[in-house]
Amino acid sequence: CTMSVVGGEALAQHIDTWASGGKEKTADLVREYAAAPAPAAGAHPLKALLLELVYAVLKGKLDAGKLCDTLANATMVPEEVRPRVQSDLADIFWLVGLQLEADEERSKKEKKPLVLLIKELLREKVLLPDLLKTRLEPEMLQETELITDHAQFNKQQVRMNTRTLYTQQKYNLFREESEGYSKLITELSELPAANGKETSTRGCKQASEVITNVQSLIGYFDLEPNRVLDLVLEAVEAVPSRVRHSKLLSLFNPKYIPHVLGFKLNSYFSAKEPTPPSLCTLCAVLLQHKVMALEQLLPHLTPSVAELAAAAETRRSAMLAQAKKVGVVSLADTAPLEPAE
Numbered sequence: 001c002t003m004s005v006v007g008g009e010a011l012a013q014h015i016d017t018w019a020s021g022g023k024e025k026t027a028d029l030v031r032e033y034a035a036a037p038a039p040a041a042g043a044h045p046l047k048a049l050l051l052e053l054v055y056a057v058l059k060g061k062l063d064a065g066k067l068c069d070t071l072a073n074a075t076m077v078p079e080e081v082r083p084r085v086q087s088d089l090a091d092i093f094w095l096v097g098l099q100l101e102a103d104e105e106r107s108k109k110e111k112k113p114l115v116l117l118i119k120e121l122l123r124e125k126v127l128l129p130d131l132l133k134t135r136l137e138p139e140m141l142q143e144t145e146l147i148t149d150h151a152q153f154n155k156q157q158v159r160m161n162t163r164t165l166y167t168q169q170k171y172n173l174f175r176e177e178s179e180g181y182s183k184l185i186t187e188l189s190e191l192p193a194a195n196g197k198e199t200s201t202r203g204c205k206q207a208s209e210v211i212t213n214v215q216s217l218i219g220y221f222d223l224e225p226n227r228v229l230d231l232v233l234e235a236v237e238a239v240p241s242r243v244r245h246s247k248l249l250s251l252f253n254p255k256y257i258p259h260v261l262g263f264k265l266n267s268y269f270s271a272k273e274p275t276p277p278s279l280c281t282l283c284a285v286l287l288q289h290k291v292m293a294l295e296q297l298l299p300h301l302t303p304s305v306a307e308l309a310a311a312a313e314t315r316r317s318a319m320l321a322q323a324k325k326v327g328v329v330s331l332a333d334t335a336p337l338e339p340a341e
Contacts, residue, residue, distance in 0.1 A: 030071075047092065054117065064113065211251070225256075236285070
């Protein structure tokens with residue numbers, strides 16, 4: 001598939017008359033299309049123009065060196081449009097590479113000119129190696145000598161993605177600085193109540209001030225997120241109206257909040273101690289403000305839903321059995337008649 005470019009016939013004439021003014025006219029089109037806004041649909045005019053020029057090189061209608069000289073000329077292609085040209089060329093080479101992979105017959109004719117064109121653009125510094133490494137397929141990178149082994153490159157890429165996306169950072173709690181947490185607790189105590197009640201020792205009226213300071217402390221001292229969330233929940237537990245400051249709780253992943261609350265609840269269940277009313281109030285206000293759903297909290301409550309259902313069924317059976325006995329007279333329970341004298 002090809003992209004149509006505005007003035008395609010004119011571009012063909014420019015290519016045919018490259019040495020006698022066609023080069024300058026093509027450069028004018030590059031500058032004009034680079035300044036054009038992106039269309040609502042379809043390819044950008046600059047990308048379509050560059051694609052046609054690349055096709056012309058692959059089909060032998062335009063010499064690769066001449067195109068490289070034009071694109072490398074700072075007068076014809078100014079510095080302000082060069083990043084756009086580089087990005088579009090990288091996308092085009094990726095697209096053409098996929099097209100050649102799908103068409104073996106075409107690949108035999110155009111693969112070599114494509115590789116030579118990319119190498120020439122790299123040599124003239126029209127393209128940047130780092131940019132191509134993020135766009136082109138590993139096989140094409142190897143053919144253009146940007147990498148030595150595409151299989152090894154794939155392995156390194158998989159390792160890097162795994163390290164970036166899936167490796168969890170472990171916190172050594174024994175080596176953490178307590179200063180960060182002491183400052184965090186002090187800052188959370190300054191969080192104003194939403195009902196206007198004075199809770200700040202320094203007269204803080206805006207929750208945004210405290211939230212900004214909390215973010216700074218987390219980043220500066222590299223505080224462990226779950227422990228910070230636990231302290232934030234304790235601050236809300238102390239003054240439930242603070243839950244209205246939704247931006248504070250939005251700093252954390254909402255799916256972790258029920259687990260932290262569940263840990264608190266289970267600690268009381270395990271110790272066979274009564275759950276503090278303040279903790280129950282905290283759960284209630286979080287549910288009321290839709291910070292979490294009831295279904296997320298139920299697995300952490302005791303007794304479980306299954307145990308409650310079993311107890312309800314047992315009670316129901318007992319009540320039915322008792323109801324069936326109403327109005328039934330048992331003769332065995334009647335006292336025997338005394339004999340007449």
